[in-house]
Each structure stands twice: as C-alpha cells, then as structure tokens.
Amino acid sequence: MAIRSAAAMAGVTALSCLLSSAAYAQSLPAPGQTEEGWRHTLGFYLFTPLRTHGTSTVSGVSAEIDLDLGDVLDVLDFAAAGRYEAWNGDFGIIVDANYVGIGEDTTLPGPAATAVDVDVRQKWFALMGAYRVADGTYGANNQRYTVDLQGGIRYNSIRQEIRFTTPGPTNPPTQGGDEGWVEPVVGARGMWRLNDRWTTIASLELGGFGAGGNDLQVGANIGFDYQPWDRTAITFGYRYFSVDYSDSTSTGPFAYDVTQQGPYVGLKVFFN
Structure with missing residues (x-):
C-alpha cells in the first residue's frame, strides 16, 4: 500500500513544464530592429497550465493526473525557461532551454509512519536551425507577415523518484529514477504585424x-x-502542450502521458 500511495503522489506531482519557451521568439524583425546583418531576440517565459491531466507511471504503478494551477503551485520548487534566436536574412539559429523542479514530503498513514519524499525534475535543451519561407504584406495598410520552418535536435530529461524512510534499520528501495533521451524536433511559425505595436x-x-x-x-x-x-515586448497568449513517454527501468515501467493547456506570458528583448 505504501508504494501504491507514493506512486499516486508522484502522479499528482509529476507534471510537465510550468515554464516553457516553445516557439515564441521572432523571425519578423521587431519595430526599431534593423534587418541588416544579425538580429537577436532573447526571451523569458512563464506557462501557467489551468488544467493538467494524464497518467504517471513509477515502478510499474500508474496514477491518474487531474490538476488545476493551484495544485501545481503548491508543490513547485523552481522553474526557468528561455529562448535565444539569431537571424541573418532568412536564416536563423535557435537555442531553447527549460527546467522545472517539483517536490513534496509527506508521511503515509499507518503504524509504520513511513516518510515519503517525491522528487520530480524535467528539463530540455534544443538546438535548431530555421528558414523564413514566406515574407510579404497584406491588407489595405500593407502590414508585414512572415512564415518560418524550424528543425533540429532536443535533449530531454525527466526524473520521477520516490524515496521512503521508515523507523526501522533499513529503508525500502527508491522507486523510479532519471531518464534522458535525444530526439528530433520540427516546427512552423507565422507572424502577422497588426500595427507598429x-x-x-x-x-x-x-x-x-x-x-x-x-x-x-x-x-x-x-x-x-x-x-x-x-x-x-510583452508576449502573451494560449498554449497547448502534450507528451507521451514510456520506458522500462530496473524498478519497472516508467512513463508519463500528460496534456496541459493554459495561458502564457513572457518578455522579449531585441538587439542587433
């Protein structure tokens, strides 16, 4: 029962990213930014999922996840996200990094008074190239729009770890662990200027x-x-995020299948 309860707790706390930079930066030159030579954008972002649902599996035991934003903030330790883009003409280089840490300590009910420490960490680092495939104007005011395609590689890492401490001389083995992998990533983005702001x-x-x-x-x-x-610039909007990961570890199946959606907000700085 202790392992099952702890796995359920891991399911409650094993979220994806509270912070995520995704594809928010800039191929369309910002007002005041020259298009000659290299132009740069540095952004920092906060993604606040209003709802998170799915399934978390630690050591072969699965738990359903159905959380609101308040549940996430109760167990958040630390999170950070940023994105850097450098463009020269139609060609761009993108660096994308994310980290979130979630943890909770509790004591399982019963005579054994087992203390449980749940530690969840997720991070990724991506390096991509980009190419602007469309650049034109629209409408009576000839406002500018661009469309770019992106592709590269991303390193992902996730930890779902449950540690037990009992009054006795020995403790049960730690459940879960760390998993890391490299994957391809592709993307597309469109930007439409409405006016000078x-x-x-x-x-x-x-x-x-x-x-x-x-x-x-x-x-x-x-x-x-x-x-x-x-x-x-201040950037804001709505984001949908989902991930479906599974693997086998020495302590049993390790997986998470999570969907999140909610608003994002961030800050961009432009320079040449």
Missing part, C-alpha cells in the same frame, strides 16, 4: 517521433506581442 503569432512544434521512448511531444501556441518600447 501589436503582432499576432501562431506556432506548432512537434518532437519525439518514437526516439528514446517519446512517441510524440506537441506544443501549439497562439498569441500576441505588444511592444511599448523600442527594444522590449
């Missing part, structure tokens, strides 16, 4: 394709950039 952004990113046990990882976003200053 507002830009619409829509993007889709796909990864995994069975590599390392990750069947498919999906990120889709639609939102806006608002640029009140020459070199800085």
Whole structure:
C-alpha cells in the first residue's frame, strides 16, 4: 500500500513544464530592429497550465493526473525557461532551454509512519536551425507577415523518484529514477504585424517521433506581442502542450502521458 500511495503522489506531482519557451521568439524583425546583418531576440517565459491531466507511471504503478494551477503551485520548487534566436536574412539559429523542479514530503498513514519524499525534475535543451519561407504584406495598410520552418535536435530529461524512510534499520528501495533521451524536433511559425505595436503569432512544434521512448511531444501556441518600447515586448497568449513517454527501468515501467493547456506570458528583448 505504501508504494501504491507514493506512486499516486508522484502522479499528482509529476507534471510537465510550468515554464516553457516553445516557439515564441521572432523571425519578423521587431519595430526599431534593423534587418541588416544579425538580429537577436532573447526571451523569458512563464506557462501557467489551468488544467493538467494524464497518467504517471513509477515502478510499474500508474496514477491518474487531474490538476488545476493551484495544485501545481503548491508543490513547485523552481522553474526557468528561455529562448535565444539569431537571424541573418532568412536564416536563423535557435537555442531553447527549460527546467522545472517539483517536490513534496509527506508521511503515509499507518503504524509504520513511513516518510515519503517525491522528487520530480524535467528539463530540455534544443538546438535548431530555421528558414523564413514566406515574407510579404497584406491588407489595405500593407502590414508585414512572415512564415518560418524550424528543425533540429532536443535533449530531454525527466526524473520521477520516490524515496521512503521508515523507523526501522533499513529503508525500502527508491522507486523510479532519471531518464534522458535525444530526439528530433520540427516546427512552423507565422507572424502577422497588426500595427507598429501589436503582432499576432501562431506556432506548432512537434518532437519525439518514437526516439528514446517519446512517441510524440506537441506544443501549439497562439498569441500576441505588444511592444511599448523600442527594444522590449510583452508576449502573451494560449498554449497547448502534450507528451507521451514510456520506458522500462530496473524498478519497472516508467512513463508519463500528460496534456496541459493554459495561458502564457513572457518578455522579449531585441538587439542587433
């Protein structure tokens, strides 16, 4: 019963990313940013999933996940996400990094008074190339739009670990562990300038394709950039994220199949 209860707790806390940079940065030059030579965008982002649902499996025991944002914030330890893009003409280089840590300590009910420590960590690091395949104008005011395609590799790592401490001289073995893998990732993004302060952004990113046990990882976003200053913009919108990963470890099957959706907000800085 102790292992099953702890695995259920891991299911409650084993989320995907609270923070995620996805495809929010910039191929369309920002107002005030010259298009000659290299142009750069650095962004920091917060993704706040209003609902998280799916299944987490640790040491062969599965638990259903159905959480709101408050549940996530109760167990969040630390999270950070950022994205850097460098463009020269129609060609771009993208670096994308994410980290989230979640943990909880509790004591299982019963005479044994077993203490349980749940430790969940997820991170990824991606390096991609990009190419702008469309660049034109639309509407009576000839506002500019661009479409770019992206592709590269991403390193993913996830920890779902449950440690037990009992009053006796020995403790039960730690359940779960760390899993890491490298996978391909592809994406597409469209940007439409509305005026000199507002830009619409829509993007889709796909990864995994069975590599390392990750069947498919999906990120889709639609939102806006608002640029009140020459070199800085506020970005916000709505994001859908899902991942379906499974593998076998020495302690049994290890998997998570999670879907999240909710608003995102971030800050971009532009420079040449």
